[in-house]
Amino acid sequence: MDSRSALNDGNKWHSTHKIYGTLSELHTARAASERRMESLPVPSVQAMVAATGGAHVPPRYLRPEVAADAVASDGEAAIPIIDFERLLLHHPEEEEACRGESARLHAACQEWGFFQLINHGVPDDVIEGMKANIEAFFGLPAETKQQFAQERGQLEGYGQLFVVSEDQKLDWADILYLNTQPPEHRNMRFWPDKPDTLRSALDAYSAAVKTVADRLLGLMSISLGLPPEGIASKCGGGGIQSVRMNYYPPCAEAGKVLGFSPHSDADLLTLVLQVNQVQGLQVKRQDGSWVPVRPLEGAFVVNVGDILQIFTNGRYRSVEHRAVINAERARLSVAAFHSPSIHATIGPLLTDQEPMYKTVDHQSFMRLFFSAKLEGKSFLQRMKLNLDTASATTTN
Numbered sequence: 379m380d381s382r383s384a385l386n387d388g389n390k391w392h393s394t395h396k397i398y399g400t401l402s403e404l405h406t407a408r409a410a411s412e413r414r415m416e417s418l419p420v421p422s423v424q425a426m427v428a429a430t431g432g433a434h435v436p437p438r439y440l441r442p443e444v445a446a447d448a449v450a451s452d453g454e455a456a457i458p459i460i461d462f463e464r465l466l467l468h469h470p471e472e473e474e475a476c477r478g479e480s481a482r483l484h485a486a487c488q489e490w491g492f493f494q495l496i497n498h499g500v501p502d503d504v505i506e507g508m509k510a511n512i513e514a515f516f517g518l519p520a521e522t523k524q525q526f527a528q529e530r531g532q533l534e535g536y537g538q539l540f541v542v543s544e545d546q547k548l549d550w551a552d553i554l555y556l557n558t559q560p561p562e563h564r565n566m567r568f569w570p571d572k573p574d575t576l577r578s579a580l581d582a583y584s585a586a587v588k589t590v591a592d593r594l595l596g597l598m599s600i601s602l603g604l605p606p607e608g609i610a611s612k613c614g615g616g617g618i619q620s621v622r623m624n625y626y627p628p629c630a631e632a633g634k635v636l637g638f639s640p641h642s643d644a645d646l647l648t649l650v651l652q653v654n655q656v657q658g659l660q661v662k663r664q665d666g667s668w669v670p671v672r673p674l675e676g677a678f679v680v681n682v683g684d685i686l687q688i689f690t691n692g693r694y695r696s697v698e699h700r701a702v703i704n705a706e707r708a709r710l711s712v713a714a715f716h717s718p719s720i721h722a723t724i725g726p727l728l729t730d731q732e733p734m735y736k737t738v739d740h741q742s743f744m745r746l747f748f749s750a751k752l753e754g755k756s757f758l759q760r761m762k763l764n765l766d767t768a769s770a771t772t773t774n
């Protein structure tokens with residue numbers, strides 16, 4: 379997930395037609411692009427649960443297919459754990475430890491697309507400040523939260539994302555979605571001033587997390603055989619960040635709903651903070667089963683996004699994930715999405731193999747992403763080149 383206030387500048391068609399493969403792709407892309415980037419308004423799930431006690435689940439939230447999914451049991455499989463401090467070791471006698479950790483990071487991005495990052499250096503008070511403020515925000519009365527509700531034609535604010543039709547199934551969650559970095563991309567209209575420390579807590583948190591993401595991208599560049607600034611140099615100067623704060627209320631029929639539909643993230647790199655240690659995030663394995671993430675206290679869950687998969691021409695994997703619901707306890711998480719500037723071009727930057735993906739401008743990429751409902755990795759599929767016709771139809 380990712381949005382840019384810079385994208386919300388009306389419904390202009392940008393001159394990207396050269397980079398789409400076929401006429402029908404061009405028409406599909408144009409139709410998506412001309413749609414407004416917005417999500418249809420839906421009721422607050424938290425308010426619904428408060429009113430009904432959560433015993434009744436309206437049909438729009440029921441997902442009977444979830445019951446048949448295979449979920450790995452405790453101890454069966456786990457996403458790798460990466461130690462950030464070890465990645466940064468630089469004394470000669472520490473070289474081996476550093477090299478070993480870098481190899482583990484590279485393997486995690488290729489095999490899992492996910493890892494937990496420990497010893498990341500973001501101060502405890504910054505993390506605790508973020509957690510306390512977001513818990514306090516979702517604890518406010520419904521009418522107070524509504525003061526920061528999304529408005530038609532844009533994505534930021536309190537509400538939901540990816541709701542594009544009246545009959546689509548809905549996620550059992552409420553969110554607060556904001557552009558956070560650089561500061562000039564912020565729309566303070568949607569930044570809650572209640573609790574009164576939320577703005578400063580999010581400001582400190584978003585800056586600290588962006589620093590970690592940028593350093594990880596530098597280390598990944600080296601692992602990929604690029605100069606340290608290899609990925610950053612394709613980001614159009616600094617890159618951008620948005621933050622999605624998720625509140626998943628408990629549900630008496632937890633096994634029949636989903637907090638977050640299966641999806642992959644559109645960005646380069648996502649860093650997720652598990653706010654209250656209630657388990658819920660699950661990662662899809664190649665055999666189709668789901669592996670629950672058991673959050674480590676103080677760690678970030680990091681995942682590769684679609685843009686990094688495209689940049690690395692498929693070497694790093696953007697993996698499908700979802701959030702399930704707890705029957706008794708609310709769950710909260712804070713996901714920070716890191717993307718290139720909106721003026722960047724999205725396409726493979728590793729050139730030692732034939733390109734597997736189209737090259738498009740970031741603005742068109744995001745419009746396509748936000749104008750459809752979440753459906754696993756179907757969005758990334760649409761970015762794939764048909765290699766048989768690639769040379770005739772693209773400018774890669």
Ligand SMILES: O=C(O)CCC(=O)C(=O)O
Nearest residue numbers: 379622624659701711713
């Ligand atoms: O709630 C979570 O742990 C995951 C959230 C997520 O996937 C997202 O916000 O993109």
